[in-house]
Amino acid sequence: MLERCNVPTHPNRRRFILGGASAALSLAGIPGAHAAGGRRRIALFNTNTGESLDTVYWAEGRYLGEALTRIDKLLRDHRTNESTPIDLALIDLLYRIRRRMRVRRPWHVISGYRSPATNKALRKNIPGVAAKSLHSLGKAVDVRLPGRTLMALRRVSHFQRAGGVGLYPGSAFVHLDTGRVRYWIGRGVPVGKRSALDPRANGYDCPCCERDQYLV
Numbered sequence: 226m227l228e229r230c231n232v233p234t235h236p237n238r239r240r241f242i243l244g245g246a247s248a249a250l251s252l253a254g255i256p257g258a259h260a261a262g263g264r265r266r267i268a269l270f271n272t273n274t275g276e277s278l279d280t281v282y283w284a285e286g287r288y289l290g291e292a293l294t295r296i297d298k299l300l301r302d303h304r305t306n307e308s309t310p311i312d313l314a315l316i317d318l319l320y321r322i323r324r325r326m327r328v329r330r331p332w333h334v335i336s337g338y339r340s341p342a343t344n345k346a347l348r349k350n351i352p353g354v355a356a357k358s359l360h361s362l363g364k365a366v367d368v369r370l371p372g373r374t375l376m377a378l379r380r381v382s383h384f385q386r387a388g389g390v391g392l393y394p395g396s397a398f399v400h401l402d403t404g405r406v407r408y409w410i411g412r413g414v415p416v417g418k419r420s421a422l423d424p425r426a427n428g429y430d431c432p433c434c435e436r437d438q439y440l441v
């Protein structure tokens with residue numbers, strides 16, 4: 226059941242963006258709201274498409290719609306070119322982790338949004354791919370952070386307690402999502418399956434399935 230994947234707009238996002246002026250006023254009195262100088266910046270590099278961005282997506286108490294659209298596009302399903310509004314909590318999570326780890330280089334994104342068609346294809350080829358992948362809801366990314374080890378990235382991500390954190394050492398990335406808090410080490414996609422799905426070196430995905438997970 227992937228109907229939710231087709232929801233064209235994110236209700237929470239719409240409220241935050243359109244309510245920008247009032248949101249700025251309401252956030253003005255919240256401690257820490259301006260801790261980062263009233264701006265939140267994100268830098269991303271898509272390893273599949275070669276596209277990158279470095280942009281302020283939140284300023285003075287409001288999310289910036291144009292920046293969010295660029296983020297959605299960069300994190301699109303590169304196989305189908307479809308995009309979806311990425312969960313704002315996920316964008317904020319990436320912002321917090323990168324800031325905490327004091328990294329200037331961009332996140333390397335191996336997988337972002339996964340369209341229903343792509344997820345269906347993955348399910349045919351890879352045992353255990355989740356029918357309700359959080360990638361298909363715009364709530365998950367597979368990433369690495371240049372200059373930092375996977376273990377360091379996993380450790381800082383754990384501290385956030387913002388959702389799922391899956392370590393895929395065989396594929397050299399960490400899966401982050403905004404689902405329930407849980408931790409696991411994934412087996413990743415078998416090497417023999419990667420080329421069948423995508424000939425490009427970085428074109429593989431995490432199964433993100435329950436059977437691939439165990440608590441660590």
Ligand SMILES: [Zn+2]
Pocket residue numbers: 336360365366367400401430431432433
């Ligand atoms: Zn993933």
